[in-house]
Amino acid sequence: METDSILIRHARIVDPSRKLDRVGDLLLGSGEITAAGRLGPDRIPEGCRVIDGAGLVASPGFIDLHCHLREPGFEYKETIAAGSKAAAKGGFTTICAMPNTDPPVDNAAVVEFIQKRARQDSLVRILPIGCVSKGRKGHELAEMEELASAGVVAFSDDGDPVYDANLMRLALIYSSDLGLPIINHCQELSLSCNGVMAEGPVATHLGLDGIPAAAEETMIARDIALAEATGGRLHVAHLSTAGSVPLVRDAKARGLSVTAEVCPHHLTSTDQWVLGRKGEPTTAAGGLAYDTSTKVYPPLRAQRDVEALVQALADGVIDCVATDHAPHDVTSKQVTYQDAAFGISVLETALGSLLQLVHAKKLSMGAMVDRLTTGPARVLGESYSDLASLQPGTAADIVLFDPEREWTVDTSEFESKGRNTPLEGTTLKGRVVATFAGGSLIYQSPELKFEEPHVNA
Ligand code: DOR
Numbered sequence: 001m002e003t004d005s006i007l008i009r010h011a012r013i014v015d016p017s018r019k020l021d022r023v024g025d026l027l028l029g030s031g032e033i034t035a036a037g038r039l040g041p042d043r044i045p046e047g048c049r050v051i052d053g054a055g056l057v058a059s060p061g062f063i064d065l066h067c068h069l070r071e072p073g074f075e076y077k078e079t080i081a082a083g084s085k086a087a088a089k090g091g092f093t094t095i096c097a098m099p100n101t102d103p104p105v106d107n108a109a110v111v112e113f114i115q116k117r118a119r120q121d122s123l124v125r126i127l128p129i130g131c132v133s134k135g136r137k138g139h140e141l142a143e144m145e146e147l148a149s150a151g152v153v154a155f156s157d158d159g160d161p162v163y164d165a166n167l168m169r170l171a172l173i174y175s176s177d178l179g180l181p182i183i184n185h186c187q188e189l190s191l192s193c194n195g196v197m198a199e200g201p202v203a204t205h206l207g208l209d210g211i212p213a214a215a216e217e218t219m220i221a222r223d224i225a226l227a228e229a230t231g232g233r234l235h236v237a238h239l240s241t242a243g244s245v246p247l248v249r250d251a252k253a254r255g256l257s258v259t260a261e262v263c264p265h266h267l268t269s270t271d272q273w274v275l276g277r278k279g280e281p282t283t284a285a286g287g288l289a290y291d292t293s294t295k296v297y298p299p300l301r302a303q304r305d306v307e308a309l310v311q312a313l314a315d316g317v318i319d320c321v322a323t324d325h326a327p328h329d330v331t332s333k334q335v336t337y338q339d340a341a342f343g344i345s346v347l348e349t350a351l352g353s354l355l356q357l358v359h360a361k362k363l364s365m366g367a368m369v370d371r372l373t374t375g376p377a378r379v380l381g382e383s384y385s386d387l388a389s390l391q392p393g394t395a396a397d398i399v400l401f402d403p404e405r406e407w408t409v410d411t412s413e414f415e416s417k418g419r420n421t422p423l424e425g426t427t428l429k430g431r432v433v434a435t436f437a438g439g440s441l442i443y444q445s446p447e448l449k450f451e452e453p454h455v456n457a
Contacts, residue, residue, distance in 0.1 A: 004029060004030065004439070005027060005028065005029040005034070005044075005045045005047075005048040005049070006027075006028045006029075006048065006049045006050075006051065006436075006439070006441075007025060007026070007027050007028075007039070007044055007048050007049070007050045007051065007454060008025060008026040008027075008028075008051045008053045008058055008398075008400060009025050009050055009051065009052060009053050009054075009451075010023060010024075010025065010052065010053050010054045011023070011024070011025070011026065011053025011054070011056045011057065011058040011400065012053075012056065012057045012058065013026065013036065013057075013058050013059075013390060014057055014058070014059045014365055014366055014369045015036075015059065015060060015369075015389065015390040015391075016366055016369055016370035016373060016374045016388075017060065017373070017374050017385065017388050017389040017390070017391065018389065018390070018391060020390075021365070021366050024036060024037050024038050024039075025037065025038060025039040025053075026053075026058055026390065026398065027039060027043070027044065027048070028396040028398070028436065028439045029045070029439070030439065031395060031396055031438040031439035031440075032392075032393060032394065032395060032396055032439065033390055033391065033392050033393070033394055033395075033396050033398075034392055035392055036390055036391075036392055041454075041456065042456075044454045044456075045454070046454065046455065046456050047453050047454065047455075048453060048454040049450055049453055049454075050450065050451040050452070050453065050454055051400070051434070051448065051449065051450055051451070052449045052450075052451055053400060055402060055404070056400050056401060056402050056433055057365065057369075057400070057401050057402075057403055058390070058398060058399070058400050059369045059372075059373060059390070059398070059399055059401075060093075060369075060373040060374075060387070060388045060389055060390055060397060060398065060399075061091065061092065061093025061094065061124075061373075061387070061397035061398055061399050061435060061436070061437065062090070062091045062092040062093065062094075062350075062351075062372040062373060062399060063092070063093070063094040063095075063320075063372065063373060063376040063377055063380075063384075063387060063388060064087065064092050064094070064095040064096060064322055064323050064325070064347070064350075064376070065096045065154075065183070065235075065261055065320060065322040065376045065379060065380070066096060066098060066158070066183070066237060066238070066261060066263075066322035066323060066324050066325075067083065067087075067095050067096065067097060067098065067322075067323050067324070067325035067326075067346075067347065068097070068098050068100065068159075068324075068325060068326045068327065068343070069083040069084075069095075069097045069098075069101075069114075069126070070083070070101060070327065071083075071101060071114070071117060072101050072102065072103065072110070072113060072114075073101045073102025073103065074101065074102060076329050076417075077327050077328050077329050077332070077417060077418060078327040078416060078417045078418055079121070079417065080097075080114070080117045080118055080121050080122055080126065081121035081122065082415060082416055082417045083095070083097075083325070083327070083347070083416060084118075084121065084122035084123045084124045084126065085123060085415035085416075085443075086325070086345075086347040086348050086414065086415040086416035087123070087124045087347050088123045088124055088415075088435045088437070088442040088443040089347070089348050089415050089432060089435070089443050090323075090347040090348045090349070090350055090351060090432060091350075091351050091372075091399035091401060091432040091435055092124060092323075092347060092350075092399075092435075093124050093125060093387075093397035093398075093399070093435060093436075093437045093442075094124060094125040094126075094127065094384075094387050094397070095124055095125070095126055095127070095347075096126075096127045096128070096129050096153060096154065096380075097114060097126055097127070097128050097129060098129055098156060098158045098159070099128070099129050099130055099131045099136070099156065099157075099158075100136060100157075100158060100159040100160075104131050104135060104136045105128055105129065105130050105131055105147070105152070106130065106131040106133070106134050106135060106136065106142040106143070106147070107142070107143060107146065107147070108143075108146050108147065108149070108150035111128050111130065111147060111150035111151060111152055112150060114126065114128045115128065115151060123437060123442040123443075124437055124442065125387075125397075125437070127151075127152075127153040127380075128151065128152050128153070129152055129153060129154045129155065129156050129158075129183065130142060130144070130147035130148075130150075130152035130154075130155050130156075131147075131155065131156070131157055132144075132155045132156060132157045132162050132167070132168075132171045132182060133157055133162065133167060136157045136159070136160060138157065138160065138162065138163050138164055138167065139164070139167070140167075141167065141170055141171060141174070142155070144171070144174045144175075144178060145174070145178065148178045148180060152180070153180065153380055153384075154180050154181045154182070154183050154235065154380075155171060155175065155180060155181075155182050155183065156182070156183035156184065156185065156237070157184075157185065158183060158185045158237055159185065159297075160185060160187075161184060161185050161186060161187045161188075161189065161219060162182070162184055163189060165222060165226065168182070168184065168222075168223060168226055169226050169229065169230060171232070172226055172227055172230040172231075172232025172233070172234065173230045173232060174232075175232045175233045175234075176230065176231050176232045176233060176257075179233070179381065180233065180381075181233040181234065181235040181259070181379060182232065182233065182234055182235065183235045183236075183237050184219070184223055184234065184235075184236060184237060185237045185238070185297075186216050186217075186219035186220045186223065186236060186237070186244075187215055187216065187219060187297070187298070188214070188215045188216075188218045188219045189215075191211075191212055191214055191215035191218065192211045192212075192215040193209065194209045194338075195209045195210050195211030195212075195215070195299070196208050196209055196211075196295060196299075196337055196338055196340075197209075197210060197211065197271055197274050197294075197295070197299045197300070197337070198210060198211055198213075198271040198299040198300060198301045198302065199211055199212045199213070200271060200301075200302055202271045202272060202274055202275065203271070203274075206274065206275070206290065206337075208274075208290075208337060208338070209338075211298070211299050213241040213242075213243050213244075213301070213305075214243075216239075216240060216241050216243075216244055216298055217241060217243045217244055217247060220236055220244050220247045220248070221247055223236065224247060224248075224250075224251045224256065224258060227251070227256050227257060227258055228251075228254070228256055231257070232257065233257045234256075234257065234258045234259070235258075235259045235260065235261070235379055236248060236258070236259070236260040236261070237261060237322070237324070238261060238262065238263050238266065238297075238298055238322070238324050239260050239261065239262045239266070239309060239312075239318060240262075240263075240266045240298035240299070240300075240301050240305065240309070241298075241301060241305050241308075242304055242305045242307075242308035242309070244260075245308050245309070245311075245312040245317060245318075248260045248312075248317055248318070249312070249317045252317065259319045259320075259378075259379045260317070260318050260319055261318065261319065261320050261321065261322035261376075261379075262309050262312070262313055262318045262320075262321060262322075263321070263322060263323060263324045263346065264321060264323065264346055264349070264350045264353040264354055265296060265300060265344055265346065265353070265422075266298070266300065266301070266305075266306065266309055267306060267309055267310055267313065267321075267353070267354070267357060268306070268353045268354075268356055268357070269294070269300050269306075269422065270300055270301065270302055270303050270305075270306055271299065271300045271301055271302060273291065273294045273300055273422050274290065274291060274294045274295075274300065274337070275290075275291070276290075276291050290336070290337040291422055292333045292334070292335070292336075292337055292340035292420075293333060293344065293420050293421055293422040293424070294344075294422045295333075295337060295340045295341070295342055295343075296324075296326070296342050296343055296344050297342040297343075310357060310362050310363065313363065313367070313371060314362065314363050314364075314367055316367075318371075319371070319375045319376070319378065319379055320371045320372070320375030320376040320378075320379060321350070321354060321368075321371045321372055321375070321376075322376065323346040323347055323350050324343075324344070324346060325344075325345060325346045325347045325416070325418075326342070326343025326344055326345070326346070326418070326420075327343070327345045327416050327417055327418020327420065328341045328343050328345075328418055328420045329417075329418075330419070332420075333420050343418075343420060344420060344421055344422070345411075345414065345416050345418035345419060345420050345421050346421070347416060348414055348415065348416060349409055349421060349423050349428065351401060351430055351431070351432060352407070352409075352428030352429065352430050352431060353423070353428065354368050354372070355368070355403055355428070355429060355430030356428070356429070358403065358430075359403075359429060359430075365403070373387075373388035374388045374389075376388075395437075395438050395439075396436050396437075396438060396439035397436065397437050397438065398434075398435070398436040399432055399434070399435050399436075400432070400433045400434040400435070400436075400448075401430060401431060401432045401433055402430065402431055402433050402447065403429070403430045404429060404430070405429070405430060405431040405433075405447065406427055406428070406429050407427070407428060407431050408425065408426065408427045408428075409421065409423045409424055409425060409426050409427075409428060410424070410425075411424050431445065431447075432445065433445050433447050433448050434448045
C-alpha cells in the first residue's frame with residue numbers, strides 16, 4: 001500500500017518543549033508528527049518508509065530569528081531560494097529575514113513581495129521582519145501597524161542601530177501595543193566610529209581601528225531603560241561582550257520584557273582570528289593576513305567575552321542562538337580589512353560550531369537544542385510554540401543530525417551564495433543528515449539511510 005508516512009526509528013529524540021531526551025521513534029504522515037515514543041509494529045502503516053535513526057539526534061527544526069536573505073535588491077549576494085536551501089542544509093525550518101534590503105521592508109508591498117517569493121522559492125518557512133524607521137534612515141517611524149497587519153514578526157533596523165533615543169522609545173511603545181518585539185542592533189556610533197574590529201591588543205598590533213565594548217553596552221543600557229519606561233518588548237541582537245551579559249540578566253531579574261540572542265561565531269572564535277585563520281598568520285610570506293572573512297558586526301572579541309557568552313547561553317540569560325547569516329559577494333570581501341563588508345555566512349556551519357560547545361561539555365545537548373528551537377519561538381510569541389515541538393499533531397518540522405560526524409567546511413559546496421566564512425577548511429564535528437519541513441524531506445545528506453518499507457506481519 002502506498003503511504004506518505006515516514007518512520008524515524010531509534011533516534012535520540014531531543015524535544016525541549018516537552019523536556020524530552022530519550023531514544024525512540026517518530027512517525028510522520030500528512031505533514032504532521034502522528035506518533036512519538038517507542039512504537040510497536042501495529043502502530044506503523046503498511047508501506048511506511050523507514051529511516052534508521054540509530055546514533056542520530058532528532059529535534060524540532062531549528063528557528064533562526066536573524067538572517068539576511070538580501071532579496072529584494074542584493075540578489076548578487078543571496079536570494080530567498082539560495083538562502084532557504086542553505087537553511088535546510090543547516091537544519092533550520094523557520095528563518096526570520098532582516099529588512100535591510102533594497103527597497104527596505106518598510107511597507108506592506110515589500111512584505112508581500114517577500115511572502116510571495118517565499119511561497120514560490122523557499123523550502124523553509126520565512127518570516128519577514130519589518131523596519132523600525134522609514135527607509136531604515138532612523139528619523140521617522142515606519143508604518144508599524146501596516147507592517148504588522150501584513151505579517152511581520154518583529155521590527156528592526158539591523159545593520160544599523162535605532163540611534164535616536166526618542167524614536168526607539170516610540171517604537172517600544174508601539175511594540176507593546178502590537179505585541180511584537182523591537183530587535184535592536186546595539187551600536188553607539190559615537191564610540192564605534194571607524195572601528196573595524198574589537199578594540200584590544202590584536203587591533204593595536206594590526207594598526208586597525210578598534211570598536212570598544214562600550215559601543216554595545218551603552219546602547220543596551222539605554223534600551224533597557226527605555227523598555228522599562230515604556231513596557232515595550234526589547235530583543236537585543238547579537239550580544240558580543242562580557243559586559244552585556246549582566247545588563248540583560250538584571251533587566252530580566254527586574255521582570256522587564258527583554259530577551260537576547262548570540263551568534264555561533266561570537267561563541268566559538270575570537271579577535272585572534274583576524275590575524276589569519278584561527279590566529280595563525282597565513283600569507284605565503286608568513287606575514288599578517290588580515291582575514292576579511294572575520295570582519296563582522298559586532299566584531300569577534302576576546303576569549304573572556306566568549307566564555308561569558310557561552311556561560312550566559314548555558315544559564316539561559318541569553319535566550320537563543322541566532323545566526324546573523326550575512327552573505328556577501330567576493331568583491332565585498334576581497335579588499336582591505338578597512339574596506340571589507342561586515343558579515344559572515346553562517347547558516348550551513350551553525351550546528352557544527354555549536355556542537356563544539358556540546359562536545360567540550362560547556363553546553364548540554366538539551367540546552368543547545370532549546371536555544372535553537374523553544375528559545376527563539378518564545379521570543380516570537382506564544383502562537384509560534386508549535387514550531388518548536390515534536391508533539392504529535394504539530395507540523396513535522398524536524399532536523400535529524402549526527403553529532404559525531406566529522407566534516408571539513410568547503411564553501412564551494414555551500415548552498416548559500418555567500419562563501420564568506422573564516423571556517424573554510426576547518427573540520428567540524430556534527431552535521432545535519434536530514435531536514436523535514438511540514439513532513440517533506442527538504443534536505444538529505446549522503447549518510448541518510450532508508451531501510452526496506454515497513455511490512456505488517
Ligand atoms: O556583520 C553584519 N552584517 N552585521 C550586521 O549587523 C549586518 C550584517 C549585514 O547585513 O551584512
